Amino acid sequence: MKQNQFVRLNEARWQLFSQFDASDKDWVAVYPEQFRQICSDLALARSRQYSPALIERLNQLVQQGQQHLYQSNGFSLVHILKIFTQDFPRALYENSKYIVASTLAFWGLGLLAFLWVLIAPQHIYWFIDPMQVNQLESMYDPAGSVQTDSRSAGQDVMMFGYYVYNNIGIAFQMFGGGALLGVGALFPLLFNSFYFGAISAHIVNVGFEEPFFSFVIGHGSFELMAIVIAGAAGCKIGFSILNPGTLARKEAIKKSGMSVLPLICGAFVMLLIAAFVEAFWSSSDLPSIVKYIVGSLGWFWVLHRLYRGCRYGN
Amino acid sequence: MQYQGFDNLIYKRLxxxxxxxxQPAGLTVRAYAYLWDFMFRALIIFIFSLVLNFLGDAGQGLMLVVFFIVSWGYYIFFEAKNGQTPGKKRYKLxxxxxxxxxxxxxxIILRNLLRPADAFPFAYALGMLVMFFGSEFKRIGDWAAGTMVIYCEQTDLQMVNQKIEPLAPGFSFSTEEQKLIIGFAERCDSLSVGRQYELANVLAKNINCRDQEAVTMLKRYAQYFMGQEV
Structure with a gap:
């Protein structure tokens, strides 16, 4: 069959196909059939060596059909929540080795820094510059105005914004930077753990442990463990490039990327919770004992969930 | 994989x-799209900052939240709908x-969360470098997510104008040659006149005419090959 005849015979059908309307029920019912027909037209046009313009046009129609038929479901917070409750524990189970290694690295180095500065208080100035140390001291000074009841509601919201922007930003940076052979995840993880350890020891040294620990215990469970998880996720992507095993590197990175995605979604939700707690609960003027009790319960719950996730995947 | 000429089309079996x-999109057009998106993002943040400025400390906090959402969520939100951000839509990517x-x-989430790796150490330098390894122009995020950026509307070739009178050539052309002539006729309108003549003159000796006459002649042959009744 010559090309022009082929076009004349099918032109009307192609026209109709390109004007797809999802709201028309009858149309939707016959759409897959129409799509397969167009696919066969394209195959025919190819094998009959019709002109590039015609092949191009049919090619476009097929692509258009694919867009409608294989459409994705779009983006919703419900979806994120589903990932958090279902896929997240499973991903913890699948990547439990990385989670454990990351946890040990984070807490191990943090403890090291803590003990170091506790034994040799002046060494804090080796790691952190005096300006910053002063600032931190004033933040947790019981006589000061930063973490006390003199803070207004507006400032609470401001700090919430800051925690969202800064902490979740760090977690995402770690995840993305992990693709740089793991360095981008490992370095911030270790840096933050050392920093955190050194600071806590210094706060103990100057005697502000009461306001400090009552402040951090509430949100620390969510925040610190989320950072650990984000670090583990980033590291896995990086290491899969370094050591792809039997897979090609491009397949290895694809596989590891998909397997750690629920981890970063989980860390995101945890950090969101942490930001709420940090901005509105940790800074409130409740007695320390209440904060300690609630904070401990939070720690227990988070660790329990993470343990169950890593161990059983639920 | 089928024919892989010097166009950069990729063939995918369905x-x-x-x-x-x-047709995968290359560096330049994606950089343009990025700049457009960058402008849109700046605009969104600017508009929010105008409003939130009146809210004092709380406004500052909300501003940071907006900043976070726009810088991380902009691409995810738009690409999740149909794979197009406003910038990509503008360039039909x-x-x-x-x-x-x-x-x-x-x-979508994965390819956009890996932007920090592509942006390393500045201005997407690593991502651009990675794009050169492979015919699909993938940055690191694309490799990890198994995605690529393509032109959603390829260059629109004009079908041969039906009003041209077909003409049977006096001698025979092979199928390949016929396809070339049809291809020429279809692309003709997108070429400059000088280029049309230059291409048509390749066959000047065989068809015994030059320039405008040769172009018309080839178009009529094309019409004939495609099956217009004489």
Missing amino acids: PEGVSINL QVVQDNGLPPRIEQ
Whole structure:
């Protein structure tokens, strides 16, 4: 069959196909059939060596059909929540080795820094510059105005914004930077753990442990463990490039990327919770004992969930 | 994989039993799209900052939240709908899976969360470098998510104008040659006049005419090959 005849015979059908309307029920019912027909037209046009313009046009129609038929479901917070409750524990189970290694690295180095500065208080100035140390001291000074009841509601919201922007930003940076052979995840993880350890020891040294620990215990469970998880996720992507095993590197990175995605979604939700707690609960003027009790319960719950996730995947 | 000429089309086999070609988008057009998106993002942040400025400390906090959402969520939000951000839409680009299907939400999130790696150490330098390894122009995020960016509308070739009187050539052309002539006739309108003549004059000796006359002659042959009744 010559090309022009082929076009004349099918032109009307192609026209109709390109004007797809999802709201028309009858149309939707016959759409897959129409799509397969167009696919066969394209195959025919190819094998009959019709002109590039015609092949191009049919090619476009097929692509258009694919867009409608294989459409994705779009983006919703419900979806994120589903990932958090279902896929997240499973991903913890699948990547439990990385989670454990990351946890040990984070807490191990943090403890090291803590003990170091506790034994040799002046060494804090080796790691952190005096300006910053002063600032931190004033933040947790019981006589000061930063973490006390003199803070207004507006400032609470401001700090919430800051925690969202800064902490979740760090977690995402770690995840993305992990693709740089793991360095981008490992370095911030270790840096933050050392920093955190050194600071806590210094706060103990100057005697502000009461306001400090009552402040951090509430949100620390969510925040610190989320950072650990984000670090583990980033590291896995990086290491899969370094050591792809039997897979090609491009397949290895694809596989590891998909397997750690629920981890970063989980860390995101945890950090969101942490930001709420940090901005509105940790800074409130409740007695320390209440904060300690609630904070401990939070720690227990988070660790329990993470343990169950890593161990059983639920 | 089928014919791989010096155009950069990729052929993908579909479950429907036919293969389609996709044209991956290169560095320049994606950089333009990025700049447009960058402007849109700046605009969104600017508008919010005008409003939130009146809210004092709380406004500052909300501003940071907006800043966070726009800088991380902008791409995810738009690409999750149909693989197009406003910038990509402007240049008719689209994110698709490796097999040409619309991307899944997981892939969109992954490809956009890996932007820090592509942006390392500045201005997407590493991402640009990685794009040169492979014919699909994938940055690191694309590699990990199994996606690529393609032109969703390829260059629109004009079908041969039906009003041209077909003419049977006095001698025979092979199928390949016929396809070349049809291809020429279809692309003719997108070429400059000088270029049209230059190409048509390649056959000047065989068809015994030059320039405008040769172009018309080839168009009439093309019409004949495509099956217009004489």
